[in-house]
Amino acid sequence: MFPLKENNTKLADEKYIQDKICHAIDNNKHFVFDAGAGAGKTYALVESLKHIISQYGEKLSKKNQNVLCITYTNAAADNIKSNFGNSDIVKVSTIHERIWELICLHQDALVIEHKKKINDELIRLEDDFSTNKAKDWLNSVSQGNKEKFEKHFLEPEVKNMFYTSTEHAANFKGILEEYGYDLNKNLGKFRDAVKYTYNSDRLNKCLESIKSGEYKEVKYNANFNSDRLHYMIISHDTLLEYALALCEKYPMLRRIIIDSYPYVLIDEYQDTNVRVVKLMNELAKESGGSQQLLIGYFGDQMQSIYSDGVSASLNQHHVGLLRIEKKYNRRSRNEIIDISNNLRNDGLLQESIYDNNIGGSFSFHQLVNQRPNDSANLVSEFIKRELSLASEDEVHCLVLKNEMLAELSGFKELFISFKDFFFFKEQAQKLISRDLNKLDGAIRIIFGLMDFRELIAKRNKTLEDILPKEKIAISMFDAEKYIAELDMLVNEKIDTFEAYLTELFLLYKNGSALFKNKLKELIPPSEFGYTLEGFYKLLNNDLPISKLIPEKKRLDKIKQVININLPDYIKWYEFVSETSNELTKFHTYHSTKGLEYNNVIIIMENSFAGSKSYFPDFFKDPNRPEFKERRNLLYVTCSRAVFHMRILYLDSIDSFKDDISSFFGKAQTFSITDDVNL
DNA sequence: ACCTTGTGAATTTTT
DNA sequence: TTCACAAGGT
Numbered sequence: 023m024f025p026l027k028e029n030n031t032k033l034a035d036e037k038y039i040q041d042k043i044c045h046a047i048d049n050n051k052h053f054v055f056d057a058g059a060g061a062g063k064t065y066a067l068v069e070s071l072k073h074i075i076s077q078y079g080e081k082l083s084k085k086n087q088n089v090l091c092i093t094y095t096n097a098a099a100d101n102i103k104s105n106f107g108n109s110d111i112v113k114v115s116t117i118h119e120r121i122w123e124l125i126c127l128h129q130d131a132l133v134i135e136h137k138k139k140i141n142d143e144l145i146r147l148e149d150d151f152s153t154n155k156a157k158d159w160l161n162s163v164s165q166g167n168k169e170k171f172e173k174h175f176l177e178p179e180v181k182n183m184f185y186t187s188t189e190h191a192a193n194f195k196g197i198l199e200e201y202g203y204d205l206n207k208n209l210g211k212f213r214d215a216v217k218y219t220y221n222s223d224r225l226n227k228c229l230e231s232i233k234s235g236e237y238k239e240v241k242y243n244a245n246f247n248s249d250r251l252h253y254m255i256i257s258h259d260t261l262l263e264y265a266l267a268l269c270e271k272y273p274m275l276r277r278i279i280i281d282s283y284p285y286v287l288i289d290e291y292q293d294t295n296v297r298v299v300k301l302m303n304e305l306a307k308e309s310g311g312s313q314q315l316l317i318g319y320f321g322d323q324m325q326s327i328y329s330d331g332v333s334a335s336l337n338q339h340h341v342g343l344l345r346i347e348k349k350y351n352r353r354s355r356n357e358i359i360d361i362s363n364n365l366r367n368d369g370l371l372q373e374s375i376y377d378n379n380i381g382g383s384f385s386f387h388q389l390v391n392q393r394p395n396d397s398a399n400l401v402s403e404f405i406k407r408e409l410s411l412a413s414e415d416e417v418h419c420l421v422l423k424n425e426m427l428a429e430l431s432g433f434k435e436l437f438i439s440f441k442d443f444f445f446f447k448e449q450a451q452k453l454i455s456r457d458l459n460k461l462d463g464a465i466r467i468i469f470g471l472m473d474f475r476e477l478i479a480k481r482n483k484t485l486e487d488i489l490p491k492e493k494i495a496i497s498m499f500d501a502e503k504y505i506a507e508l509d510m511l512v513n514e515k516i517d518t519f520e521a522y523l524t525e526l527f528l529l530y531k532n533g534s535a536l537f538k539n540k541l542k543e544l545i546p547p548s549e550f551g552y553t554l555e556g557f558y559k560l561l562n563n564d565l566p567i568s569k570l571i572p573e574k575k576r577l578d579k580i581k582q583v584i585n586i587n588l589p590d591y592i593k594w595y596e597f598v599s600e601t602s603n604e605l606t607k608f609h610t611y612h613s614t615k616g617l618e619y620n621n622v623i624i625i626m627e628n629s630f631a632g633s634k635s636y637f638p639d640f641f642k643d644p645n646r647p648e649f650k651e652r653r654n655l656l657y658v659t660c661s662r663a664v665f666h667m668r669i670l671y672l673d674s675i676d677s678f679k680d681d682i683s684s685f686f687g688k689a690q691t692f693s694i695t696d697d698v699n700l
Numbered sequence: 701a702c703c704t705t706g707t708g709a710a711t712t713t714t715t
Numbered sequence: 716t717t718c719a720c721a722a723g724g725t
Contacts, residue, residue, distance in 0.1 A: 632710075
């Protein structure tokens with residue numbers, strides 16, 4: 023490796039760009055700093071923070087004011103904090119954390135917003151219901167009978183039965199006939215009518231509780247992704263909604279915020295919610311005279327890959343921003359920059375800041391063979407053939423979907439089987455998040471059991487690692503017996519997760535007190551006890567599997583999942599805990615945002631995001647506005663590599679061969695030989 | 701022809 | 716959960 027040499031002219035220009043930012047800060051001129059991938063945005067942000075501290079730190083300190091630095095993720099906040107060191111003056115956090123801190127004191131105003139939101143929600147429910155045939159069905163009897171119906175179904179026991187039973191016709195036929203309702207072929211209408219009754223009832227009850235003074239406080243829950251308005255709990259989006267409404271309504275709140283934070287720097291502005299920008303715009307309008315304010319946005323509109331981000335419409339929502347651009351790239355070799363430039367269509371083409379920026383490589387490959395059912399061998403063969411790397415070099419393989427990630431990481435069966443239990447958004451995160459707090463509760467228990475197993479399997483365990491946490495007096499004979507028990511758990515014959523569980527519960531029954539204590543730690547005591555059947559019931563109870571599926575069917579699914587081979591579970595464990603020894607690491611395109619890797623393999627395929635031809639459609643007509651997100655996703659993905667990048671397209675590219683070549687050049691072929699076992 | 705019911709599949713990520 | 720679609724009934 024040769025040392026990279028910066029070009030002096032470019033270096034001077036880079037310095038000049040930073041000076042422009044500082045100048046904007048000095049003159050309270052709100053600005054947006056736009057720079058492509060690998061240009062050093064975070065560096066510029068940190069430099070700007072340093073500038074503010076050195077020039078105005080003392081003044082801010084005296085007035086007890088702070089600099090507000092907003093990031094998109096907690097991880098980014100931690101990153102900036104570590105870049106910057108600790109400062110009492112600069113507050114780095116996500117927008118949600120800080121906004122909530124600013125508005126949670128104003129509960130009176132929040133409750134007013136909340137009432138408004140509930141009333142809007144009631145109107146929406148009513149609107150939806152009025153076009154639903156269920157409404158006619160509900161009104162098909164006398165007013166008195168309708169009221170009896172509503173009263174009956176609002177009884178707690180009936181409510182419970184409604185939600186936990188699929189046998190609606192059998193359970194409710196009698197009572198419905200009594201009220202004059204015809205259930206024949208009207209099951210769907212009946213269900214909708216009851217759900218409407220429940221939804222509007224709980225919102226109305228909440229309004230009453232607010233009125234009576236029982237409910238006085240709105241709470242923000244950052245761990246749950248949707249509002250529970252009737253419990254006075256709001257989630258992320260509604261938090262921003264309320265904050266914006268408050269800022270629009272109350273000049274005093276605007277003044278308080280400006281006075282607390284005269285400098286606001288926003289990282290990754292393209293992903294920032296439009297409401298945040300509107301809020302900033304309100305603050306900007308309020309400032310002036312004695313209340314000076316500076317707002318700086320840092321980001322890249324081409325890297326906007328989430329639909330609720332403000333992206334290119336920043337200027338519409340916050341007018342008159344000074345635009346500062348930087349076109350130099352500090353990350354990648356020229357071969358990579360060329361490809362990512364092909365994807366940019368906003369005129370902000372990058373060039374390396376180095377004079378001798380060579381030594382990278384890129385090529386694009388199409389698959390000659392029929393696409394196999396399992397891509398794992400194919401991909402590892404591709405990497406082996408394409409990148410002849412030193413044996414300790416890591417390769418980072420980027421894929422579109424979590425399912426492919428699981429497949430390539432070796433736990434496809436487990437992923438697909440478990441996915442059935444998580445039908446809602448963020449399903450995959452509940453199962454494969456590296457942040458253990460985000461795992462589903464039941465999945466977390468399974469993870470704990472695998473963690474325990476891996477601890478035993480590794481010979482370098484310490485007693486402290488494997489003993490129960492609770493301190494009790496242990497004789498050396500106790501310890502010896504306990505360890506002998508544990509060794510039985512990693513027996514070769516135990517080849518499925520079910521077999522492992524069976525052994526665990528057998529030991530619980532016959533084993534030492536130490537072991538019992540340990541297992542109680544791993545599986546919290548519950549009504550279901552410590553047996554295999556009990557564990558099925560625990561999962562049945564805890565996993566978010568729809569109660570509308572009959573219990574028998576649910577238990578069958580659970581048994582099927584538990585019966586998957588242990589190697590799948592081990593691969594899954596290694597993925598979640600990031601303990602895999604493999605040199606190839608897998609990521610989704612999305613999750614690599616902001617990161618860089620020396621060697622990148624990109625796996626492309628046709629189908630994504632509900633489209634059977636996500637990429638083909640884009641390549642055939644790349645400038646269609648509705649394909650912006652596809653382009654941006656591809657740009658983010660193709661700008662991660664420092665040295666070497668390969669693309670492998672798994673589906674046929676015949677119908678858009680020429681179109682795609684204008685981005686990636688002519689496709690080379692990749693075929694797999696017969697001796698490789700597919 | 702229209703309606704109802706059952707079945708199977710579903711994008712990614714953050715707060 | 717929500718959507719689309721097939722199957723079956725009126």
